[in-house]
Amino acid sequence: MSEPGRDEAATRLMLDFAARTGLTGDQPARRYLWTDAFAVCNLLGLGGGGGSASLRGLAVRLVEQVHHVLGRHRPDDPRTGWISGLSEEAGEAHPTRGGLRIGKPLPERGPDEPFDPELEWERDGQYYHYLTKWMHALDQWSRFTGDPSGNRQARELAVAAHAAFTYAPRAGGTRRMYWKMSIDLRRPLVPSMGHHDPLDGLVTYLQLRAGGGDPGDGPALAREVAEMAAIADRRDWVTDDPLGLGGLMTDAWRLDRLIRRGAGGEALLVPVLAAASRGAAAYLRQRQLERPLHDRLAFRELGLAIGLHAVARLDAAVREDPRPYEAMPAVRRHLEQLAEHLPQRGVIEAFWSRPEHRRADNWLAHHDINEVMLATTLAPTGYLSLSLVEPGESVDSHAAA
Template structure:
């Protein structure tokens, strides 16, 4: 039986009143309200559960969604939900698991100080299984279900904290983002024998003391560079950013003339998200950053061509993952933001190496709505292909429906 959608007038309160099943709306906002309401109840956010289920990637998108709903409706409950979610993530994922022999905050700080600096030890992924022990045999398949820390999840959380600071005016969030950036760079960076930065480890142990997977993240250096730059723009007082500035200088060379091409829908969406933020953060004639933006857009064109050639999107939905395609939809939703930025910023106009790939990407914008419509139908009927990853599917679908907050930076907000 199809799930009824919330109407805006029947917004959910802290007590989560029963849904109005007599009225159904298909507007993006109403669908997003319904999706986020279900997510909040099921994961123990509101009403608050004693043992809430938190997952860092999903929760970063969720914070942005609640903030977007607050801005669209002026309903203070959504802002309270965003703040409550941030607090829950720090209390749950900033501490060791209940089944870990270690106790307390990952940072090792005493409780009172740790609450004032909840990101100093990083944040766990929130996977189903605890991390692999030092003497356990590596199992590539099993590792996907094991806990630890991912750099690209941490950068998503930094972005969410910057968005929260922009909306609430609370500078603690950018401070926490900066502290997380500095700690994560120190832990994840891998150096060559000569001491030069060679890349970022894809997955680290919860205490950030050992790599769990030695592989370097494909886009982690790019994601880190742009996210750290976003934090630098967001923090009003730059006196404590010396370490972050050094990290930016180390990451820049890794991103020059790099090959970002991927045919993974989620990876493509992430590249478009990075391009969107980079375009918004550009100030003046920064040739190095403009060339990087051109490289990213060109990589997205080649990646999309490879995705279409693979005919992945023609496969039955039972063989596909909704959240990966919704990541692409979110990225395609960034194209109007990039277009507006190119129009506004003189340094981006009349650059053929930027205009050509962008116009090609813009021609594929209708794919965004196709992906949303497809998976929204699965969400309404709650079928098996949707339920297997319901939390992340719901939240990323809500982001695809109303992407403004997620796609914005502190410099330019809600430009779509």
């Protein structure tokens, strides 16, 4: 499929998503934070440069709608207003200071309700890894538009999320993280730590600092970076989960952008690339991409395809200018190993682009997230374009990286 054809297919997917979830048309608003983070990036990328201004407008509208839906208490909750507890006026000015709800269909588990691992998947609350995706989307909003308010709101969200999700064990030692918190961020709902949450948090904090303007416009994140670096120190990031692998690959690309700007991340790049390389080899040895349709989850595989797009960009950047890594030969070695898997992008995209596969029950069960992440795979610029621009500039005046 040609680049114009890919953009056209991605645009159709995004316009259908906008109508189906109440961003356009007369359907009630149905917001879900993970999906909406990718959607904002897609709309920005498709509407950037020579794209449609109406798509850029939809991205701005989606940000506002997410804040007004997921930044406020649920309609079936006796609590009302902003989940941060701020006044209406203050909440409008700082919509992310209390975090953002996931957008799950069921209310969160009450303090006296027993934990049910199956039911918990359908219950509302806050996920740290969803919040980092929204931080990235807000930062991309600032990068694409030159409006610093997105980065400021992302940094305010980082402070709120970090304070709630990280904690010091009673016995002392390194801080740890909760995986899921209550809507008001006052109590953990799932106390275990997500495998890649510390890594995603640290890379995102560094990205937000690099994309910010005057520190007076928002938190500087010095404490958050230091504490998350301690949590992430010497952890093993290896996974054979395709969505997790895609995240590792994307984090490696983001680290390259930071390193080239002198914004940190040098100590992370080789461990992340090594984990991605080992994990990708293990996953593909299992021949998971040859399994029957009913045994596959599109959004997880599409996450891997997005990560492989990031690997292709990173490989091209290092080939063009290897100077930052002259003393780090392992970067080139792991990239060469990962680049061997780049053809799998096309395999995944082709499989999930087939109309009959997108009518299957396991596609429709996750319709919104599947279609938005397919759009990201077809047109990844909005999600992956981290141009080396100065704060306050927009990517429209620079070539997309």
